[in-house]
Amino acid sequence: MELLLANPRGFCAGVNRAIAIVHQALERYQPPVYVLHEIVHNTHVIEELRQRGAVFVEELEEIPRGAVTIFSAHGVSRAIEERAKELGLRTIDATCPLVSKVHRRMIRLHSLGYDVLVIGHKGHPEVEGTCGQAEGPVHVLSQPVEIPGLRVTDPAKVGYVTQTTLSVDDTAELLKALRVRFPLISEPERTDICYATTNRQGAVRQLADAVDLVLIVGSKNSSNSNRLREVAELRQTPAYLIDHAGEIDPQWLAGVNRVGISAGASAPEHLVVEVVAWLQQHGAGEVVEMAGEEEHINFLVPDLQA
Template identity: 55%
Template sequence: MTTEVLLAEPRGFCAGVDRAIDIVEHALAKFGRPIYVRHEIVHNTYVVNDLKAKGAIFIEELSEVPPGATLIFSAHGVSLAVQQEAERRGFRIFDATCPLVSKVHVELAKLHKEGYEFLMIGHKGHPEVEGTMGQLDSGIHLVEDVADVAKVQPSQTEKLAVVTQTTLSVDDAAEIVAAVIARFPQVRRPKQQDICYATQNRQDAVKLLSPQVDVVIVVGSPTSSNSNRLSELANRLGTPAYMVDSAAELQPHWLDKAQKVGLTAGASAPDVLVQEVIARLRELGMVSVRTLDGIQEHIKFPLPKGLKLD
């Protein structure tokens, strides 16, 4: 019988996700529907469907966007080729790339001019990885795990730098970086790690939460990298963890032997979904909810010029 739900702190939306959604909503308010968005603005089914209902059209290919339309790049960032094609096609463009992803792009450009090659730690096919690797024509090599480090063949090792996807497992990334340093001792690392504050904070919160509960529920969509990392982390720490896109996916048998249930949400999952899961847990007999102590996040990123409402 579940008696208590412990809420991780922090959980849910980060500043980059807040900003990306605000950009779409401001564009709709200012320019009217439809607004075109390249790729899911953030990786969350509820958010995407909500914005579709308000007049956003999500596309993958720029050829799907009519001339003169307003186009928004998703929070994950895009390659230079996509940027240039969008400009060539004459769209009104707003870039919702998370500023912490943009910071990685700026660092790449700067070091590339200095003659550096790069190892990028990340997941193949993830839009952030495609956008970051697409900042350069060549000289950037994807490394997904420690085994890849042994196989990668940069053309030179005197000027080699490492960058990472911002939503990785902090522990996995540290292990891969250690392998990179062992093989390439002169490799240049970022002054501050590329993994973003929100990813780090949510993983730290799960490390605190997991030992105190019998099962962990992570609210997040299957496409969300940072949400997947949260459920993996809880499982690795020995607490069974399940990811749900909505309260409807919650399976009562997960809770059969659980007295305490841990609940968290990925950085792209809105609080309304967390509240719906809590309501469902109440239906299943949960008695109380307690929020654990954790870091309070106060970061806010400004909107792009031209989107402020009059």
């Protein structure tokens, strides 16, 4: 049984930056340091940071007054920022710079009097943070069937932003339908779907065409990891999302000659190494790393002033 590794895979620049911010905050301010929501959506990353002294909470009211508080890579609404000030919290913003770029467009569209369509998954932290950037009409869309029921103030003044971790294929279909409904819709100069999401989906598309089974390493609540599994399945290749090697079912390997492996943007590489080791213990041999897009993007970690 041959193993093929997708390239690129795993951590993106925004995830690296967010994790580095938590590590530096712990070193500078000493534990406990509080984090509103999971800093990134990966159970192993969260547990490692928790062991170092990070405390993850779902509500600001759970945090003691004056404590150092980090906003996750997914971003938060303006209301959350204001509430943190009211509670006297010392905040550090770990929002991915590419998510912040979406926030700025959201604010600009509202300032121009546009209804804004936020294309993304309802309830996802990134979507909630984006919706909370400006006052005014906001509509969250997840699929094309929701478009006919949209009611906007002025069809000539409609713009959109997207969640950064969406399926490129699914979003293309939704945007096609939106352009029919709103011919004058304001679009970003470049897609809001981030480079890492696009690159990893492209790599899995190629991977799925070359193997009999795809394993995506990532947590169940990771949007970008779920999209990778869906990309493989759209190529008619069986695919499973696993948090770690222990979740592999040996029955999946029956009759399989080639296994493809990738990892979501919030999944650490050591988990991929463990999956490869598990498969080699169960009959796999050679490991081949596929060619792919080289990524050279790095985001500076800010000087932490909480």
